[in-house]
Amino acid sequence: MSTTVLVVDDNEGIRYTLKEICRFAGWRVVEAANGMEAITFFDIMKPDLILLDYHLPNGDGVSTTKSIRKRNKHIPIIILTADARQEVADSSMEAGATDFAIKPIKAPDLIARLRLNLKLSKLTADHHTAYVNKGIKQDTLMTIKNYLFAQQKAVTIDELKSALPIAYQTIHRYLTYLESKGEVEVIAQYGSKGRPKNRYRLI
Incomplete structure (x- = not known):
């Protein structure tokens, strides 16, 4: 399994569900329960995509996204939340998230969303040097x-x-x-x- 997904949620049951969905799709999973853990695991594991809860202890989704963006400008960050307010989506995207989804999200929809973000990320990585030059x-x-x-x-x-x-x-x-x-x-x-x-x- 060459693709690693970092799943970040303080709810153990939700983490388990997301982990099983990702594993079903053939991806390796690293888990974190809060924002600080997410940043630590990001630095150590170098995941290919981050699935991030909006409401987190020790660094919410917005602050965690900003911290990760300082380290990596291109990794896909998908923020999940049960809060459907427009300002929540706006603050997430302004912080640097590449996608935003409302919980609960069905497994086929989540897998499709992750595959799309991974594909676009690969396109970016393949041609990043050429774009700059x-x-x-x-x-x-x-x-x-x-x-x-x-x-x-x-x-x-x-x-x-x-x-x-x-x-x-x-x-x-x-x-x-x-x-x-x-x-x-x-x-x-x-x-x-x-x-x-x-x-x-x-x-």
Whole structure:
């Protein structure tokens, strides 16, 4: 089992359930009961993904996320909570979480969410050096890739611009870069008149 998931929750029963779900998916699990333990185990075990409860003793989900982000900018951190308030989700994402889910979450949904985050993390790791050397900002690139990944069909630059707070020219530059890396397919859509409109799909 090459993938390690750090499960952080002060409730032993919830930790056990999350551990069994992760093991069913074929992942190794490391457990922590609070924020301080999470940081210690993160430093020692170097997990591939963190499943983190929002309400924790000795460092809640937000402060723990911030501490981990100082150590690693890219590891997926998924925060789980029974608190469905928008401000809880906002504070989690602002702290650096990559995803947020409301408890209870069904096993198939959780596994799918973890697989998606692991896949996106691998894409980031594989090309991180190239992004820096090319002057491409990783956060912007991952925002565009995350959006493309979530779409069921190819989209235009205008559709990307409407959904994301990124300028048209910037989106075009990043899509051109992704196309050169073989990560994006460009599909020309011909209308009844005028030039064809390009649509983009993550490969």
